[in-house]
Amino acid sequence: xxxxxxxxxxxxxxxxxxxxxxxxxxxxxxxxxxxxxxxxxxxxxxxxxxxxxxxxxxxxxxxxxxxxxxxxxxxxxxxxxxxxxxxxxxxxxxxxxxxxxxxxxxxxxxxxxxxxxxxxxxxxxxxxxxxxxxxxxxxxxxxxxxxxxxxxxxxxxxxxxxxxxxxxxxxxxxxxxxxxxxxxxxxxxxxxxxxxxxxxxxxxxxxxxxxxxxxxxxxxxxxxxxxxxxxxxxxxxxxxxxxxxxxxxxxxxxxxxxxxxxxxxxxxxxxxxxxxxxxxxxxxxxxxxxxxxxxxxxxxxxxxxxxxxxxxxxxxxxxxxxxxxxxxxxxxxxxxxxxxxxxxxxxxxxxxxxxxxxxxxxxxxxxxxxxxxxxxxxxxxxxxxxxxxxxxxxxxxxxxxxxxxxxxxxxxxxxxxxxxxxxxxxxxxxxxxxxxxxxxxxxxxxxxxxxxxxxxxxxxxxxxxxxxxxxxxxxxxxxxxxxxxxxxxxxxxxxxxxxxxxxxxxxxxxxxxxxxxxxxxxxxxxxxxxxxxxxxxxxxxxxxxxxxxxxxxxxxxxxxxxxxxx
Amino acid sequence: xxxxxxxxxxxxxxxxxxxxxxxxxxxxxxxxxxxxxxxxxxxxxxxxxxxxxxxxxxxxxxxxxxxxxxxxxxxxxxxxxxxxxxxxxxxxxxxxxxxxxxxxxxxxxxxxxxxxxxxxxxxxxxxxxxxxxxxxxxxxxxxxxxxxxxxxxxxxxxxxxxxxxxxxxxxxxxxxxxxxxxxxxxxxxxxxxxxxxxxxxxxxxxxxxxxxxxxxxxxxxxxxxxxxxxxxxxxxxxxxxxxxx
Numbered sequence: 001x002x003x004x005x006x007x008x009x010x011x012x013x014x015x016x017x018x019x020x021x022x023x024x025x026x027x028x029x030x031x032x033x034x035x036x037x038x039x040x041x042x043x044x045x046x047x048x049x050x051x052x053x054x055x056x057x058x059x060x061x062x063x064x065x066x067x068x069x070x071x072x073x074x075x076x077x078x079x080x081x082x083x084x085x086x087x088x089x090x091x092x093x094x095x096x097x098x099x100x101x102x103x104x105x106x107x108x109x110x111x112x113x114x115x116x117x118x119x120x121x122x123x124x125x126x127x128x129x130x131x132x133x134x135x136x137x138x139x140x141x142x143x144x145x146x147x148x149x150x151x152x153x154x155x156x157x158x159x160x161x162x163x164x165x166x167x168x169x170x171x172x173x174x175x176x177x178x179x180x181x182x183x184x185x186x187x188x189x190x191x192x193x194x195x196x197x198x199x200x201x202x203x204x205x206x207x208x209x210x211x212x213x214x215x216x217x218x219x220x221x222x223x224x225x226x227x228x229x230x231x232x233x234x235x236x237x238x239x240x241x242x243x244x245x246x247x248x249x250x251x252x253x254x255x256x257x258x259x260x261x262x263x264x265x266x267x268x269x270x271x272x273x274x275x276x277x278x279x280x281x282x283x284x285x286x287x288x289x290x291x292x293x294x295x296x297x298x299x300x301x302x303x304x305x306x307x308x309x310x311x312x313x314x315x316x317x318x319x320x321x322x323x324x325x326x327x328x329x330x331x332x333x334x335x336x337x338x339x340x341x342x343x344x345x346x347x348x349x350x351x352x353x354x355x356x357x358x359x360x361x362x363x364x365x366x367x368x369x370x371x372x373x374x375x376x377x378x379x380x381x382x383x384x385x386x387x388x389x390x391x392x393x394x395x396x397x398x399x400x401x402x403x404x405x406x407x408x409x410x411x412x413x414x415x416x417x418x419x420x421x422x423x424x425x426x427x428x429x430x431x432x433x434x435x436x437x438x439x440x441x442x443x444x445x446x447x448x449x450x451x452x453x454x455x456x457x458x459x460x461x462x463x464x465x466x467x468x469x470x471x472x473x474x475x476x477x478x479x480x481x482x483x484x485x486x487x488x489x490x491x492x493x494x495x496x497x498x499x500x501x502x503x504x505x506x507x508x509x510x511x512x513x514x515x516x517x518x519x520x521x522x523x524x525x526x527x528x529x530x531x532x533x534x535x536x537x538x539x540x541x542x543x544x545x546x547x548x549x550x551x552x553x554x555x556x557x558x559x560x561x562x563x564x565x566x
Numbered sequence: 567x568x569x570x571x572x573x574x575x576x577x578x579x580x581x582x583x584x585x586x587x588x589x590x591x592x593x594x595x596x597x598x599x600x601x602x603x604x605x606x607x608x609x610x611x612x613x614x615x616x617x618x619x620x621x622x623x624x625x626x627x628x629x630x631x632x633x634x635x636x637x638x639x640x641x642x643x644x645x646x647x648x649x650x651x652x653x654x655x656x657x658x659x660x661x662x663x664x665x666x667x668x669x670x671x672x673x674x675x676x677x678x679x680x681x682x683x684x685x686x687x688x689x690x691x692x693x694x695x696x697x698x699x700x701x702x703x704x705x706x707x708x709x710x711x712x713x714x715x716x717x718x719x720x721x722x723x724x725x726x727x728x729x730x731x732x733x734x735x736x737x738x739x740x741x742x743x744x745x746x747x748x749x750x751x752x753x754x755x756x757x758x759x760x761x762x763x764x765x766x767x768x769x770x771x772x773x774x775x776x777x778x779x780x781x782x783x784x785x786x787x788x789x790x791x792x793x794x795x796x797x798x799x800x801x802x803x804x805x806x807x808x809x810x811x
Contacts, residue, residue, distance in 0.1 A: 308662070320666030328654040331695070401650035407616040409667045410639040566616060 004119075007112050011120035014103070034490035041493060050139035057147040075144065076246045079165070082137055083242035086166055089129040090173035091193050097125035098174070098286070099181055099293045108290060118282035119275075122174050129173075130166030137162065141249070148253045157252035157260045161245040164267040168241045171274035178281055181289035188333065198340045241267055317411045321419045328398075338390060346435065349383065353439040370518055373445040377453045378507045380435045384428060384464055385499040389487040392424040392468035393495055396561065397476045397486045403566050413473075413558050421462075421469045421554065429461045448521060452514060456542070460506055463549030464499055470553030471495040474560035502549055509538045509545075567592045567719060567750040568613070573622035575608050575774075582608040584774035585622065590752055590767075592718075595745050597765030598754040601804055605774040606754040607647065610723045613752060614644040627718050640668065643717035647724035649704035653697035657688055657707050660696060661714060668715035682710040685740070687733070701728040709737065713744070720744065722753040726760055738764050758796040772804045 060071045098104075098121050107117055141158045144150070184192065237243060248263035307323045314322060329335050356372070396417075399406060406416055436453050445453075475491025486492060513535035520527045568590040575583040583605040590596040600606050611617035613624055615635050624631040629638040651660060661679045664670075670678065683689045686706040696704065705728050712720065725741075726734050741751055741764055755761050761768050762782050770778040770785070778788050782796060789802040 316666040316669050320663045323659075324652060324655060324663050327659065328652055331654040401648070402652050404614075404616055404644075404646055404650065405652075405664075408614045408639060408642070408644040410636040410669075411667055412636055562618070 004116060007116040008120045008123065011107065011110075011112065011117060012124060015124050038490060038493060046136065046139050049136065050143055053140045053143035054147060057143050061147055071144070071147075072250055075250065076242075078137065078140060079242040079246045079249070080240070082133060082162075083165055083169055083240070083245075085133050086130060086169035087173055088193075088197050089133065090125065090170040091177055093125045093129040094122070094170070094174045094177040095181075095193070097121050097128065098177065099290060104290065108287070113283075114287040115279050115282040118286045119279060122170065122278065122282075125174070126167060126170035129170060130163075134162045134166060144249075144253060150253050151255065153255075153257045153260065154249070154252040157257075157264055158249050160264050161248045161267065164264065164271050165241055165245045167271040168267065168274060171271065171278055174278055175274070175281060178285045178289055181292065182285060185293060198344070201344075241270065244270075317409075317415060318419050321411075321416065322423055325395075325420070325423050342387060342431070345383065345387075346431070349380075349435055350438050350442070353442045356443075367522070369443045370445050370449045373440055373443050373449045373453060374507075374511070374514060376439050376443070377436065377456055378503055380432055380439070380457065381460055381464065381503045381506075382500075383435065384432045384461060385496065385503070387431065388424070388428060388464055388468040388499075389492060389495060392420075392428070392465050393472040393492060394486045395420050395424060395469060396473040396557070397478060397480060399476075400478050401566070403476075403478050403564075407566060413561055414554070417469055417473055417554050417558055417561075421466055424469065425462055425465045428465055429458070432457050432461050446518070446521065448518065452510070456506065456510065459543055459546045460503070463502060463546040463553075466550040467495055467498050467502070467553045470555075470557035471498065473557030476561065476564060478564075478566060502545070505545060506542045509542045513538045567594075567627055568596075568752055569623075569625040570609075570613075571623045571625070573609070573612060573624060574620050575605075575612060575617065576620045581774050583612070583619075583771075586771070586774075586776050587622075588769060588776060588779070590750055592750055593745050593748045594767060595741060595751040595753065595765045597761035597768040598752065598771060599756070599758060599761055599768060599800065600754075600771035604771045604804075606771055607723055609771070610646075610721055610752070610754050613721045614642060614646075615639050616644075640715075641718040643712035643715070643720045645705075645708055645712045645720070645722040645725060647727055649701065649708050649728070651696050651704055651707065654695060656693050656695055657683065657699070658692040660707060661711055664711040665714055670715050678714055682714060686710045686736075702730055702733060705729060706733060709740075713740075718749060720749055720751045720753075722751065724755060725753060726755070726757060734760075758800060762796050770800065770803050778803050 056074075057071055060067045060074070063070065098118065101121075107121075108114075110117075141155075141162075145154050145158075148154075244263050244267040248260045248267070251257075251260035251263060307326045308319075311319045311322050353372075353376070396403075406413070433454060436457050437450070440450050440453060471491050471494055472486070475486075475489060475494070477486045477489065480486055487495070513531060516531045517527060517535060519525075520531075568588075570586050570588040573583055573586040573588075574581070586605075586609060588596075598606055598609065608617065612619050613626075613631075615631055615638065618632070624638075626638045627641045629641070631638040652663070655663065658679060661682065662675060665675045665679070679692075680689070683692050686709060688703060688706055688710065691699065691703065696707065699707065709725075720741075725737055729737065738760070741753075745751055745766075753761075753765065765782075767779065767781055768785060769776055778785055780788070782799075785796070785799050785803070789799040
């Protein structure tokens with residue numbers, strides 16, 4: 001037994017030491033500001049979540065008869081979602097940690113039994129996939145504790161229940177991954193899981209959206225609400241680990257410590273049993289699965305040459321990078337899930353506008369339609385920011401360690417960044433214009449608003465894409481295992497903040513004159529010269545800002561990228 | 567063809583390359599040897615335009631690499647020690663990518679690529695994704711790509727790492743042939759035997775400084791080890807080199 005723990009400790013040490021030594025090394029000292037900034041954003045999000053949860057629960061508490069039922073139903077739903085999130089993130093983390101990590105070759109060459117290697121990696125993976133879900137659900141549970149005036153036993157039971165839930169989710173995921181890898185190569189399995197996850201999310205979202213939950217606040221369908229309340233009290237399956245966590249937390253909230261302890265112990269005993277089963281399964285399957293991962297993957301599609309023919313008109317360097325970018329994108333199956341996600345996003349976005357109950361609004365419809373159109377412009381640009389963050393921001397990091405090819409080539413970094421910019425600018429412009437035009441048509445806005453939003457978007461999209469490429473180049477991570485996730489780094493945060501500011505300033509600059517022009521148009525009044533001048537100055541400033549966003553971001557990226565050592 | 571003048575690289579106060587001055591003529595194969603951490607790869611990276619020097623200059627074919635990097639890089643073929651490539655391209659697509667970047671005419675590409683793939687024993691794999699290649703195959707593909715645009719200078723970092731004996735023989739022949747055709751080769755290596763076999767001149771670098779430079783016979787004389795093999799010469803010369811100030 002001592003040997004087991006010693007081996008696991010030894011195998012975990014290389015993963016723990018960099019975390020413990022953070023701040024001591026020369027390189028990470030400069031990162032204190034980054035850490036502080038990320039910490040501040042995390043803390044703000046945490047506090048926001050706490051305040052929102054506290055207000056919702058206070059509101060529930062104030063509703064007679066069904067207040068507590070609603071609060072407990074919400075708790076049960078939170079735990080089910082938590083469990084689902086933990087399962088999904090554990091599958092992805094398990095695949096990476098157990099089968100795809102670069103250090104696995106070294107680890108497997110060490111004289112340690114396979115099940116011990118497995119256990120060490122599994123602990124690592126469970127901690128990796130669980131900490132964030134636990135950390136960011138804590139404010140919700142804290143709000144429950146405060147609103148229900150729970151004692152210290154509640155907080156201990158909640159923390160313990162969440163840890164047990166994370167362990168169970170991770171163990172179940174590891175078992176599923178171990179079995180799955182015997183059938184499908186690990187790399188491909190990750191893509192399948194991501195695609196399935198995205199499809200599941202979209203289906204669930206559309207199902208909820210199509211059921212029009214906003215109708216529940218309409219008094220005309222009150223009978224349905226009563227039926228809904230009755231359904232709230234329907235029991236959840238007692239076989240779900242999230243139900244044990246719910247029972248434990250709910251008992252602790254109500255002050256039944258012994259009952260709470262029983263349900264926590266139920267979960268914990270299941271977790272321990274699962275770990276024993278995992279260890280036995282690992283001895284039989286883990287190494288076999290790992291060996292299968294070492295074999296080369298087979299190409300699914302072999303039809304080639306289309307991109308070369310399509311971009312023949314471009315000059316040499318531009319053609320080479322464009323063709324390379326498109327081919328590597330389409331052949332990387334992890335990107336496919338993102339395309340699904342974007343398609344779903346477009347459908348959901350447009351559907352939401354189609355479902356707006358404008359006709360029931362007490363405010364004048366024409367005014368409301370055009371107000372929504374103006375706000376929609378900002379919303380579409382925020383959607384664009386999210387898509388840019390996922391695709392354009394990691395574009396430079398996606399060169400990975402092959403970036404030496406760019407550095408040694410006779411193509412200046414400026415040209416390289418411009419090529420990257422245009423590769424992403426055109427599709428993202430089409431996407432945003434489609435969103436804007438389709439939603440404006442659904443809103444039946446005036447021609448002025450239609451022209452304003454399409455033109456504003458036309459000039460703002462390049463600014464956002466340039467910021468994505470430029471800041472992605474300024475903060476590249478060529479060694480990241482998954483460069484697509486580099487947007488969660490400090491540079492990604494800077495990009496998000498810069499985009500939010502940029503969109504905010506453009507909207508603010510345009511809001512005043514647009515309101516005056518629109519109201520004059522609505523009432524058939526002539527506009528004074530001063531308003532025309534104001535409008536010209538505001539639109540001119542927004543246009544200049546967009547030009548600056550393009551030029552300065554790309555220059556900043558070029559300057560920083562030229563100093564990067566590879 | 568290659569001229570390094572007072573070339574210096576300092577990383578966070580650590581001098582990796584210290585005032586290195588050197589000249590390599592057209593058609594010459596220059597071997598660059600030294601212990602681990604001596605500054606070989608840093609020098610190679612500065613020569614390839616991957617790394618900017620802290621001081622000094624690199625002139626390739628009469629063009630200053632810092633003043634006109636694009637023009638100078640057109641004359642260079644660069645082969646790094648680790649074969650990082652675009653894994654989702656096929657071997658043939660990677661060659662086309664390189665050809666487009668270096669401005670190889672479209673009409674010349676196909677015959678050149680076919681010949682190159684044959685020469686480097688990659689013809690059967692040309693339509694497979696690079697991610698399925700072995701280390702040695704990737705290394706051979708990089709070599710095929712580096713010579714595709716007929717460079718005047720070849721910068722090579724550890725050329726034989728990961729290659730099988732057959733490929734090593736082929737690469738040695740190729741380098742000699744290229745040098746005979748007037749290509750200048752600047753090559754770093756740990757394998758002293760290879761340096762002795764194919765290099766016209768050998769430079770030894772230690773702690774960032776060039777401590778010896780000449781033919782194998784010159785180095786033996788300098789190390790007072792006329793009968794010894796190059797390994798002994800290397801040990802004699804690199805022992806007790808003081809750290810840079």
